[in-house]
Amino acid sequence: MRIGVLALQGAFEEHINMLKELNVDAFEIRQKKDLEQEMDGLILPGGESTTMYKLLNDLHMFDLIKEKIEHGLAVFGTCAGLLLLAKKVNNHSTSYIQTMNIVAKKNAFGRQLGSFRTTGSFDSLMDVPFVFIRAPYIESVGEDVTVLATVEGLIVAAKEKNQLVTAFHPELTKDLTIHKYFIDMIKENLE
Amino acid sequence: MKNERYELNKELAQMLKGGVIMDVTNAEQAKIAEAAGACAVMALERIPADIRAAGGVSRMSDPKLIKEIQAAVTIPVMAKVRIGHFVEAQILEALEIDYIDESEVLSPADNIYHINKNEFKVPFVCGAKNLGEALRRISEGASMIRTKGEPGTGDVIQAVVHMRLIQGEMRAVKALREDELYNKAKELEVPIDLLQYVHEHGKLPVVNFAAGGVATPADAALMMQLGAEGVFVGSGIFKSGNPAHRAQAIVKAVTNFRDAKVLAEVSENLGEAMVGINEEEIKILMRERGI
Numbered sequence: 001m002r003i004g005v006l007a008l009q010g011a012f013e014e015h016i017n018m019l020k021e022l023n024v025d026a027f028e029i030r031q032k033k034d035l036e037q038e039m040d041g042l043i044l045p046g047g048e049s050t051t052m053y054k055l056l057n058d059l060h061m062f063d064l065i066k067e068k069i070e071h072g073l074a075v076f077g078t079c080a081g082l083l084l085l086a087k088k089v090n091n092h093s094t095s096y097i098q099t100m101n102i103v104a105k106k107n108a109f110g111r112q113l114g115s116f117r118t119t120g121s122f123d124s125l126m127d128v129p130f131v132f133i134r135a136p137y138i139e140s141v142g143e144d145v146t147v148l149a150t151v152e153g154l155i156v157a158a159k160e161k162n163q164l165v166t167a168f169h170p171e172l173t174k175d176l177t178i179h180k181y182f183i184d185m186i187k188e189n190l191e
Numbered sequence: 192m193k194n195e196r197y198e199l200n201k202e203l204a205q206m207l208k209g210g211v212i213m214d215v216t217n218a219e220q221a222k223i224a225e226a227a228g229a230c231a232v233m234a235l236e237r238i239p240a241d242i243r244a245a246g247g248v249s250r251m252s253d254p255k256l257i258k259e260i261q262a263a264v265t266i267p268v269m270a271k272v273r274i275g276h277f278v279e280a281q282i283l284e285a286l287e288i289d290y291i292d293e294s295e296v297l298s299p300a301d302n303i304y305h306i307n308k309n310e311f312k313v314p315f316v317c318g319a320k321n322l323g324e325a326l327r328r329i330s331e332g333a334s335m336i337r338t339k340g341e342p343g344t345g346d347v348i349q350a351v352v353h354m355r356l357i358q359g360e361m362r363a364v365k366a367l368r369e370d371e372l373y374n375k376a377k378e379l380e381v382p383i384d385l386l387q388y389v390h391e392h393g394k395l396p397v398v399n400f401a402a403g404g405v406a407t408p409a410d411a412a413l414m415m416q417l418g419a420e421g422v423f424v425g426s427g428i429f430k431s432g433n434p435a436h437r438a439q440a441i442v443k444a445v446t447n448f449r450d451a452k453v454l455a456e457v458s459e460n461l462g463e464a465m466v467g468i469n470e471e472e473i474k475i476l477m478r479e480r481g482i
Binding site for chain 1: 195198199200202203205206207208209210225226227228229230231261265266267284287288289290312313314439442443445446447450453
């Protein structure tokens with residue numbers, strides 16, 4: 001199995017390290033030619049969504065990434081990656097790739113002083129560590145979207161067909177649960 | 192709880208990696224920087240080149256300016272306080288700033304003591320020109336380090352010197368025997384646990400950016416190839432002929448810092464770079480402030 005990690009900006013190395021721990025072949029996507037490689041899954045990491053969106057456009061990667069996701073490539077967006085995939089970002093002037101039927105709110109817990117960590121249940125899994133850094137949350141979800149995790153009633157993880165998003169950062173913990181979950185999703189997707 | 196806050200602050204710096212943090216002096220510039228792909232902005236009244244030109248005492252920015260910049264962008268907003276001026280830091284924390292830069296660019300408020308950054312909830316980034324300075328700032332609570340370089344010059348030489356020195360010293364620490372670390376900690380005047388971390392991992396326990404004199408996409412890529420995890424650009428952008436264009440080019444150069452073809456493309460037709468001053472021509476060496 002090969003998973004590409006968008007490496008334009010942000011915490012992509014942390015995702016790659018987790019994938020390596022799971023014995024998955026992971027590679028960085030910095031340019032269009034990297035994106036053209038064969039892959040079974042794609043991770044959009046945390047970082048700054050405006051920076052990544054700008055670079056996706058400037059480096060002529062935007063249309064291809066959108067097309068791949070629309071054609072069923074399994075994708076996992078964390079934090080900024082969630083914003084990139086959301087159909088709408090409510091408190092922000094631009095929307096990005098817009099392949100996932102969710103409405104998100106940027107910096108929804110406030111500035112850095114609002115960053116926090118907690119544990120919660122994720123789908124049927126218990127006590128999964130959640131790290132939120134200037135994080136968004138999901139305000140509402142469309143029909144085919146399954147809510148996977150909430151924190152104080154706010155939606156912080158969801159899934160729609162080949163797309164998985166978390167407002168938190170599993171790559172900043174030592175817990176491999178969510179990455180394993182994504183790999184299982186890819187396996188189902190490949191069948 | 193305190194430890195947890197420190198971890199979250201180090202993790203915000205991890206989110207900034209591979210990015211460019213740009214100095215801005217008003218909301219309009221902040222918007223230009225965000226649109227160009229900055230991963231954060233540094234709000235200040237005067238960019239370092241103008242601080243040099245104006246002389247006198249330079250201090251924390253007006254909170255009103257900082258609030259205007261916070262309102263203008265959704266990316267993290269940083270601001271500078273004078274070295275040792277913990278009340279300026281208290282004020283910035285009250286403004287819910289995302290990162291405080293305890294910076295040698297401003298006039299130091301204390302010639303001995305740095306701020307005890309462990310007492311704050313907001314994160315701090317500090318400058319360092321060698322491994323000892325870096326680890327001392329981390330022990331005081333800094334959750335991110337940057338090279339000092341020589342700000343406001345457009346001359347990259349000192350950023351290069353500091354980055355090479357820090358990386359070289361870390362390689363040397365890594366090569367030491369374990370029982371030699373205690374004496375090394377004494378020599379560097381740093382806590383042993385931080386030195387043991389460097390010995391084990393070959394890197395700082397926090398994110399390390401380049402700063403001070405970066406003016407072109409090539410400068411930014413040079414710093415990345417030397418081991419920086421991201422770049423601060425101060426005067427280099429808004430002192431140049433076409434700030435928006437140059438800012439975008441530097442962002443792209445940092446993402447593809449190893450690809451000379453991309454670097455050639457983005458370096459083309461950028462307009463005039465900041466004029467710059469050779470570092471031998473300057474009177475004030477900001478890098479000597481705060482050791």
